[in-house]
């Protein structure tokens with residue numbers, strides 16, 4: 333082997349110099365982010381960086397990510413079908429497990445067909461780019477998930493930012509867009525991932541129908557938790573399998589024509605290796621549990637109510653405000669990034685893991701602790717979190 337040319341390995345590259353400057357800026361603004369390593373299953377009780385804690389920041393709302401029945405289904409599929417699918421679904425990667433999951437998802441959502449993607453990101457980018465183009469307009473909620481924003485930009489359509497969940501804003505944007513010609517799409521989260529509030533899907537669907545627009549709804553945080561109407565009413569229904577289903581991947585559900593078109597044209601699907609069959613088997617097992625055991629949803633609703641009652645009972649004078657959300661996403665809005673990080677750290681020291689969410693994930697000045705509830709939390713764990721919040725915010729860290 334040749335020795336590397338002198339000077340090509342040791343000195344900092346211009347790229348690193350630029351990145352290090354930017355990283356310093358993130359640090360100075362309290363916006364630097366880092367990961368914590370979880371040992372073992374991602375349930376409620378976790379060992380994180382070597383210490384035990386109770387997690388209140390997962391999207392595994394029904395506790396299925398660590399359900400032994402889901403893991404067992406994946407194991408059986410691993411034994412039968414191995415690990416990788418080896419190719420894109422259009423080539424040789426389409427397994428019986430994928431086909432059955434798609435049928436079961438179509439049945440669950442009440443739509444003609446469903447199509448499995450490797451992730452919600454892939455589903456949103458691939459779908460929006462396939463369905464819309466330069467001569468079209470996409471009306472997008474200003475708080476949409478990053479993958480919907482990037483998908484709409486990738487489509488090349490005119491991007492119209494609509495004020496958050498503002499039906500009058502949609503109506504006037506629709507009139508403008510229609511006057512300019514081309515297809516018009518309305519693109520929205522159902523449950524907003526950082527606020528936990530919901531858009532009025534039936535009203536959006538009515539607007540879309542009246543004005544001949546296509547309604548695309550991302551139900552990542554609604555599927556299996558709340559039915560705000562997207563499943564029945566969106567022309568293009570998108571949801572993930574990595575949140576309440578405790579698996580990974582995502583799917584689009586809709587008409588026969590929609591799914592056949594995506595099979596021809598959704599680039600993130602056509603040119604991507606199909607997910608492991610075992611992941612599809614896990615999602616099928618989780619879906620069966622969701623359909624046959626409604627008690628998890630009942631328990632989740634009770635946990636959400638218990639947390640809200642607990643925080644409301646703490647009274648005023650707290651360094652955050654509780655959002656009016658009725659979903660498992662219950663953010664405590666702190667405001668500036670620094671104090672949000674301090675509160676998150678103080679809770680972690682008390683054994684509760686609640687992530688601080690800062691810009692650019694949320695608008696500047698709205699940094700928050702994004703508390704998420706699960707059906708798997710016990711009443712004692714919820715009461716313990718509320719007590720720790722009181723202690724950390726009133727007693728200092």
Ligand SMILES: *Cc1c(COP(=O)(O)O)cnc(C)c1O
Pocket residue numbers: 450451452453454456477479521525550552553572573574581582
């Ligand atoms: C998590 C999320 C996604 C991305 O899904 P992944 O499967 O994690 O890539 C898309 N949309 C929304 C609203 C989400 O919350």
